[in-house]
Amino acid sequence: MKCRICRAKAIISLPQHNLALCAEHFDAWMLKRVTKAIEEFGMFSKEDKILVAVSGGKDSLALWDILLRLGYDSSGLYINLGIKEGDYSDESERLTTAFANRANAELYVVNIEQLHGMSIPDKAYTKKRKTCSLCGVTKRYYMNKIARDMGFDVIATGHNLDDQAAALLGNMLFWKMDYLAKGAPYSPPMKAGEFAKAKPMVYCTEKEDTVYCLLRGIAYIERECPYSKGATSLRWKRALFEMEESSPGAKQAFYFGYVKNIDLFAGKDEKEDVPPLTCRVCGTPSWNEVCSFCSTWDLHVDEI
Ligand code: SF4
Ligand code: ZN
Ligand code: ZN
Structure with a gap:
C-alpha cells in the first residue's frame, strides 16, 4: 500500500476516501x-x-x-x-x-x-x-x-x-x-x-x-x-x-x-430557546428556579 501523494509506504488506509497516506501526508491531512x-x-x-x-x-x-x-x-x-x-x-x-x-x-x-x-x-x-x-x-x-x-x-x-x-x-x-x-x-x-x-x-x-x-x-x-x-x-x-x-x-x-x-x-x-430564568443559587441561566447542577449537588445560596 503506497501513499497516494508521494508513493512512499502508506501507514493508513482510508477506504471511505479511497485514500492511503504516509505518516507525513496523513499528518497534513488531519x-x-x-x-x-x-x-x-x-x-x-x-x-x-x-x-x-x-x-x-x-x-x-x-x-x-x-x-x-x-x-x-x-x-x-x-x-x-x-x-x-x-x-x-x-x-x-x-x-x-x-x-x-x-x-x-x-x-x-x-x-x-x-x-x-x-x-x-x-x-x-x-x-x-x-x-x-x-x-x-x-x-x-x-x-x-x-x-x-x-x-x-x-x-x-x-x-x-x-x-x-x-x-x-x-x-x-x-x-x-x-x-x-x-x-x-x-x-x-x-x-x-x-x-x-x-x-x-x-x-x-x-x-x-x-x-x-x-x-x-x-x-x-x-x-x-x-x-x-x-x-x-x-x-x-x-x-x-x-x-x-x-x-x-x-x-x-x-x-x-x-x-x-x-x-x-x-x-x-x-x-x-434561551433558558428563561437565572438559578437563584449560582446565577447561571436555568430552566427552573434552581438549576440542575445546584439541585444535584444540594447547593444553597450561602454555599456558592
Ligand atoms: Fe462519560 Fe464516565 Fe462521565 Fe459516564 S462517568 S459520562 S462514561 S466520563
Ligand atoms: Zn506521502
Ligand atoms: Zn445553579
Whole structure:
C-alpha cells in the first residue's frame, strides 16, 4: 500500500476516501480535516479564545494539539471526576498535565472531590442517580462556568465522526426530536457575550485520532471510562462500524446528510430557546428556579 501523494509506504488506509497516506501526508491531512470543519461551520477565528475540554483521551488531546499547531489561542480544561477504578481520573489528569507542560499551554483543572467533598460516582450513589447523568450535568456546569468566568469565546470538544454518527443513530431510532434539533457540529452563542460550542474533530474518526496521537507521540489514556461499559452509544457505534465495513463512507454520508437537513428538526425542540430564568443559587441561566447542577449537588445560596 503506497501513499497516494508521494508513493512512499502508506501507514493508513482510508477506504471511505479511497485514500492511503504516509505518516507525513496523513499528518497534513488531519490538519486539513480540522481546518475544513472550522471554516465550513464558521466555528472560530484566530482572534477567539478557545477552551478545549480535555479528558486525557485521544480525541480531545489530538484536538488540542492540532489547534495549537494551527495557531489558535486555545487553553485546556480538565475536570477530575474522582473515578478511582484503575486510577482512571488521576491517570487521565497526569497525562493531560504532561501534554500541557510539553506544549507549554495553559490548563485549568477542576477537581470535583476537592470542591464538593465527594466524587462523581459517590455522589451518584448517594443521590440514587446514574453516574453518567450526574457526570454530564456536572461537566457541563464547569465547562460553562470556566468559559464564562474566564471570558472564552468558544468551548471546543473532541467529539469525532463516530461519536456524532452514533448519537444521531440513537436519536433517530427513538425519534428524540429535542436532540435531533441540536446535533450540529457548531452551536452559536445563546446570546451576546456568551460562548459558542464547537466540535472541530467532526470530520475525523476514532481510528484517525488514534493514529494521529501515535505519530505525534501524544500519550493518552487508552482505557475507556469504567462507567461507559454497556453504554447504548457503543451499540450504535458497533452497528455503524459494520455498515461502514461494507459501505465505506456510509457514516460520513449519514451524519453530514443530517447536518445539511437539520432545519427539518428546527422548532420541534420546545427547549431550544434561551433558558428563561437565572438559578437563584449560582446565577447561571436555568430552566427552573434552581438549576440542575445546584439541585444535584444540594447547593444553597450561602454555599456558592
Ligand atoms: Fe462521565 Fe459516564 Fe462519560 Fe464516565 S462514561 S466520563 S462517568 S459520562
Ligand atoms: Zn506521502
Ligand atoms: Zn445553579
